Amino acid sequence: MLVDIAVIGNGPTARLATHALCECGADVVMIGPDVDRSADPRTTALMPSSVDALDQLGIDVRTRATPLLDLRIETTGPFGIVSELFTAADAGEAFLAQNLFIRDLMAVMPDVRQHKATVTGVRTSADSVRIETDDGREVRARLVVAADGLQSLAREAAGIRMRKKPLGRSAFCVPVRLERPHERLCIERYDDTGTLTLIPVAEHDASLITIAAPDEIAALATHSDETIERKLTRRQDTFGHIGFAGQKAIFPLALGFTPQPARERVIVIGESAHIAPPIAAQGWNMSVRDIMTLKSLLATATANGDDIGSQEVLDAYAPRRQLDVAGRLSAIGALAGVATRPAGPQKLIRQAGLAAIGQFSGLKRGLMRAGLR
Structure with a gap:
């Protein structure tokens, strides 16, 4: 089988990427085993920017999601309990996030072309990538999008290095x-x-x-x-x-980052490209931004008649995403250092910082808008 783009993975990131990249006019297939997610207890909170992006792709999560309207942050410390309420109105939004079960997120996504098999090997070459599966078939693609998670086989095959920092x-x-x-x-x-x-x-x-x-x-x-x-x-x-x-x-919590997320006709997105702890609900929202950036990049390349898997095209991806990813991961790491440690100095910093945010409405609105968008 020869295709333009093969998306490796079977989760929401892979499904969304396959659907989005089909809109570029490319021949796209998702490769991964079929998984029954009907009993999956996990949820994901989608920020307004991600909900807007999914709207652009014809996906309305509101039919299955719970809108989060208010956030109360409490911290104990030398001043007793300091509490501050953050509302959607503070940020000029209709909601802070839309939270839904992973199974419901998968249910609202359109069906995509899928080769239901487990990837057993990925081999890169100058003009294509060969993907071997456990059913004995082989898929060749001009571009591989790796959405196969932390232990990404495609990432390793392309020699894309991930830097990890335990927290x-x-x-x-x-x-x-x-x-x-x-x-x-x-x-x-x-x-x-x-x-x-x-x-x-x-x-x-x-x-x-x-x-x-x-x-x-x-x-x-x-x-x-x-x-x-x-x-x-x-x-x-x-x-x-x-x-x-x-x-x-x-x-265990860790931060992870791929300085060069695209090479050898392979581009990594989602958890294959970056690891974020469950702080500030940034994980899957960064994946959505990866996909929308890649969609824009490949649409332009296709319109120009460029080879979508060429290094010249892929080199344009990192500058569009890495500043945002690095900035968000740095903020999460700093927040984790202050917020998750119960020592006296951290308690004081938390309480003083939360009290200051409450006193300055402009600062409060600015921080919220930055986090939600």
Whole structure:
């Protein structure tokens, strides 16, 4: 099989990229095994800019999503509890984010051409990339878009290097059921343990993320579910009892970045290109920006009759994305250093910073707009 573009992966990033790049007039196929996501408990929060981008592609997530209208940030410290409310109106937006289950995100995306197989090998050459699959077939493409995650086989085959920086923190994530309705309020709490965030979805459900030192998270995980639920509810009881509604996940936090995201007719996007911890909800929103940038680049190249996989075309991608990616990852890293550590100086910085934001409405609006767009 010979195609213009092969997108490797089977998640929302790969599906969206395949759909978007078809609009460039290219022959595009997504390669990855079929996965049943009907029971997937994960959610993703889409910023207004991402919702706008999906609208441009004919995808309306609002039919399945929960709009997040308010965000309350709380931090404990030498001044007791300092709290500040951020609203969509503060940023001049209709919502702060649209939060929905991954299964619902996949459901609202159009069907795309897919070769349902696992990639077993990727071989680059001067004029094409050969992709081998476990069903014995081979796909040749002028360009490969790697959306196959952290352990990207295509990224490694092209010799694209990812720089990783461990943050010395771990996250405990679990879907939860709340005793009382959340009324579209997201809460982030910074306390003596670390952080605890509740991101609403549906009416009584939420995604819970707590970040702390690895030994703290490991110790928490040794308890029964009932004990963990009680501990988490004591830390954040705004919505009453917190009960688990799905599978727990624990993972170390790191930042990752590919200085040269395109070479050898392979371009990496999403988690294949950058790793962001679940802080400030930037992960999949950066993936959407990757896709929209690539779509614009390839549309221009196609209109000009250029070889879409040539290094001349691919060299234009990094300058359009790397400044944004590096800036957001730097901000997330700085926030993680201050927000997730319970030591005295960090507590003071958090409280003083939050109080200052509350005093200066212009600063507050500016920070919100930068984060949401």
